Amino acid sequence: MQDRIRISCSRQNLQQVRDFVRGFLVSAQRSDLVVNQVVLAVDEVVANFIIHANGEDDNQFLDLLLVLADHHLDIEIEDHGSTLFLPAGKVANPDLRAYIQQGRKGGMGMALVSRIMDQVEFFERNSHTVCHLSKTLP
Amino acid sequence: MGPIMKVTAQPADTTLTLILDGELDASSAVVLDTELNKPELLHYKKVLIDCQRLSYISSAGLGVFISHLQRLQDSNVKLVFFNMQEKVFNVFEILGLDSLMTIVPTQQEALAA
Numbered sequence: 001m002q003d004r005i006r007i008s009c010s011r012q013n014l015q016q017v018r019d020f021v022r023g024f025l026v027s028a029q030r031s032d033l034v035v036n037q038v039v040l041a042v043d044e045v046v047a048n049f050i051i052h053a054n055g056e057d058d059n060q061f062l063d064l065l066l067v068l069a070d071h072h073l074d075i076e077i078e079d080h081g082s083t084l085f086l087p088a089g090k091v092a093n094p095d096l097r098a099y100i101q102q103g104r105k106g107g108m109g110m111a112l113v114s115r116i117m118d119q120v121e122f123f124e125r126n127s128h129t130v131c132h133l134s135k136t137l138p
Numbered sequence: 139m140g141p142i143m144k145v146t147a148q149p150a151d152t153t154l155t156l157i158l159d160g161e162l163d164a165s166s167a168v169v170l171d172t173e174l175n176k177p178e179l180l181h182y183k184k185v186l187i188d189c190q191r192l193s194y195i196s197s198a199g200l201g202v203f204i205s206h207l208q209r210l211q212d213s214n215v216k217l218v219f220f221n222m223q224e225k226v227f228n229v230f231e232i233l234g235l236d237s238l239m240t241i242v243p244t245q246q247e248a249l250a251a
Contacts, residue, residue: 018194050164
């Protein structure tokens with residue numbers, strides 16, 4: 001099964017993205033915990049694209065594609081903005097004690113994505129940034 | 139679209155309870171940040187976070203708590219989470235935050251923490 005959605009680059013649309021991913025995985029009869037983890041991973045990447053790659057310009061848009069075959073989930077998030085945004089896929093573990101001491105707000109999103117998904121990669125296609133996430137679901 | 143996160147403050151003597159209702163993400167985290175930024179928060183001995191109706195948290199929501207934790211600790215204000223749904227607790231666990239923050243099952247345990 002597969003489904004797709006297009007959203008404009010406003011953080012107000014994060015709820016719509018989560019509802020879309022939840023609806024897809026719930027219909028595939030996955031557990032609440034697994035659904036929430038995948039929803040979180042997608043939310044983190046989409047939020048990064050909206051805020052950091054597109055500066056919350058709602059004239060820009062993202063395409064999200066979900067494909068589930070047997071137990072294997074593939075997710076593709078394509079940024080149609082003009083700026084390439086290629087962060088490292090797998091990231092180092094954040095030093096949370098230091099974050100607390102520094103009162104730091106950010107820097108945990110991609111660590112969550114790395115720990116939830118089996119594979120995380122960013123690449124360029126037709127001058128756009130694409131993020132591919134995959135996971136074998138229990 | 140209405141706000142996806144509602145924060146209700148319930149003061150009682152030396153304890154302030156913040157009741158979270160909704161989803162805490164990069165869009166709604168500012169609502170919680172505003173509450174935790176209030177100077178009067180530092181007058182309490184304990185700030186309890188009731189998570190019963192918190193149905194989702196992303197790194198933006200976690201970041202709000204992390205960014206205020208040291209300031210609260212420096213003022214001897216204890217931050218305690220209770221009534222947390224399993225899927226929300228799981229997000230704290232994934233990062234190891236469950237060992238750096240005080241998370242207990244019930245309100246009674248939160249008051250005693």
